[in-house]
Amino acid sequence: MADRTLPRTDVVIVGGGWTGLTAAYELANAGQRCVVLERGGPRHDATHFAGPEEHDELKYALRYGHMMDVKRETLTFRHDRRQQALPMRRLGSFLPGSGLGGAGIHWNGQLWRPLPSDLRMRSHYTERYGADFIPDDIAIQDWGVTYDELQPHLDFFERICGTAGRAGNLDGEAHPGGNPFEGPRTSDYPNPPMQQPISNTLFGEAAERLGLNPFPMPSANVTRAYENPYGAQLHPCTYCGFCERFGCGYLAKADPIICVYDRIRDHENFEIRFGAQVLKVETSQDGRTATGVTYQGEDGLDYFQPADTVCLCAYALWNVHLMLVSGLGRPYDPQTRTGTVGRNYSYQTIAAVDAFFDDEIVTNPFMGAGALGVVVDDYNGDNFDHSDLGFLGGGYIACKQYHGRPISYQPVPEGTPPWGAQWKRAVRETYGHHGDLVVHGSSVSTPENYLDLDPTWTDAYGRPLLRMTFNFPENDRRMSDYVMNRAVEIAQEMEHVTSVASTNLAAVDSNYSIVPYQTTHNVGGAAIGTDPSTSVVNRYGQMWDHHNVFVFGACLFPQNLGYNPTGPLMGLAYWTLEHLKGDYLDNPRPLMDA
């Protein structure tokens, strides 16, 4: 029971990151009074992220200065239902943010669009390879929204971020130097591609010799002075090498504070409350709508904030947690394979390839940026023939130079011991002569990978922790191995490479570990779709069970594609907001029949 009930607002928004602030911007400008509840504190790029103080590897990259506090909220983890899930006692595999801007502050800025076939994955594979191609233990689904529908929104978000890149497909016309596999785009990237260092350049040349199609990674590290459609000013990236896990004090990495918050903060319809931990979404007597949310304020008191519309804009995992502790939707039960909340949790399948150069190549690895890369997309999605491969999905292969921070960046040739004189010499000799290749692979959903509530452990507010049951699906292990071997071939083809090493985190005999960092791309658990028995929200992001609750973020993905999620999830956010503003507010109701 809340200590106090506050005056009603039109819209209450849970979370002040990319989706929450964007929802507030769009809805406030549409005449809706918006209250954003952010669990963390206020901060700003200019005052909180400036160098040299921000360029502190220990504080931000290792001690997670910008991340959420697991003392307050965390989850438990196990590989399968036979095991007891145990708490994630410290951060590791993924790093959700906290505070104004959320994880949008410490992202790398790799800004992708989905392939058209990614959004209708089940239909696409069935059409191309036959009805028997998809095994029973793979739960992939269509998104219920098509590339053509999302395209204008994907395009708009690229302009919000001042994205740097080169188009490969403009209105169906192929453009050399871009990604030949991308869906048709209505406009080119707003800014030219980044300048590439030697390692990425050698990768591109080798890929081309192998008949592949290299192109510069689309980047929200901006390449020239730029004003976005909201009027935000962004500056050119300095290649400082402090991007992922850091905020950008140069105002050069697009983030929710400079791109959105600054442009809405003074609007009369906008209010944000910091230190506001949402505990529960409250529902009406008949259970058909939400009445608002209960949150704990900075003063430790519980407040009920009534609202006509509720937008769930927390990080993917915490959106799902909030639904489960609030009784929104029906929890997924893997035994009966019924229910939807927590269903289709998936991740990202990452493999790494190291290319070691001779001394003629000097990489200066500290001259980096989060999205400084050259990529081939030839083995992503269904861009290659899967008929005889025994798996579906794929990933992009990138050569990146994103940092040379010396605690974390210690590439050493295979066979080097982990400490001692030989290790020390290898660290010194390799530091400036190494190329960093990554395979960024898709992740299929399965009936056994899911999220629910833990029976034992609780968070600082007394709520049961979220419980994650996940291991790499066999499909993804095979996929990852295959694409990693293609990456090894490219590395071996690169000039001046003396040796190559590879690591597949999803190797056939290994299990997913929550300890080493992989990627902050947790997706699913609140799938979007057109069938209420397999999705939590309809194709407009509206909950089937509570029509005034709209859900945002990567929790909507029915499985993970081979790309970084920010582009696709923001395309969905603008798509949802278009229908919320244009179709729902004047006549609140379910926008699709269940």
Add this chain to the structure above:
Amino acid sequence: MPHRYSRRSVLTMAGGGLAATVAPVRHAFAQVDDRPWFFLTDDEARWLAAITDVFIPEDAFPSASQAGVVDYIDFQMATDYGRGDGLYLQGPFPEGTPEQGYQLPLTPAELIRAGIAGARGEVDLARMDGAQREAWVTDLSERDDGIGDVPAGTFFSELLSLANEGYFADPIYLGNKGYAGWDMVGFPGAHAYYLDLVDEHNRPYRRQPMGVAHDPSGRSTLPRPVGRGG
């Protein structure tokens, strides 16, 4: 290079009471130091110097203890990280699989203290010669039993991480003295602006490293929370 060696870290045992028997330990710490540790006891510090110098031995570049790694670990154990910041410590604490991560009811400071006590109960690392020490550390790295009251593997990986951090973290945390670690690999530090340089391929970029607390004149203005010692 000023401050290449921390004062306390180069205090050799020569002339001291133990010198004759522990001569191979060239960089052990001594009670003659004029500054007390924040967290460690002298014995713990001496033990840490011995093991971290096996991790990062002296060559053309300083060893771990020469570069202030023990000072770094001492400072970390006494502050937020050592006290369990960013660590969920609600019980119960059943044993898990390695993939489930850390599951001990201990802060890092408690883990390090218990592990060192266990190790010192087994052998006297400081009295071993170089080869013996390396053999013992190799053995420790492969153990899956307990050392004292803590799992050897967890203790070992925590120690190795701390040593690595201490060698390469910004000197404001008291390790990486004289930029030993940054100088070794060629990392220029916290003052970073490379827009005009990133596509100048194969051109070595060498500059005296500068940390967070470096002033523009190139002088170090490190805030020294520990007073005058090295």
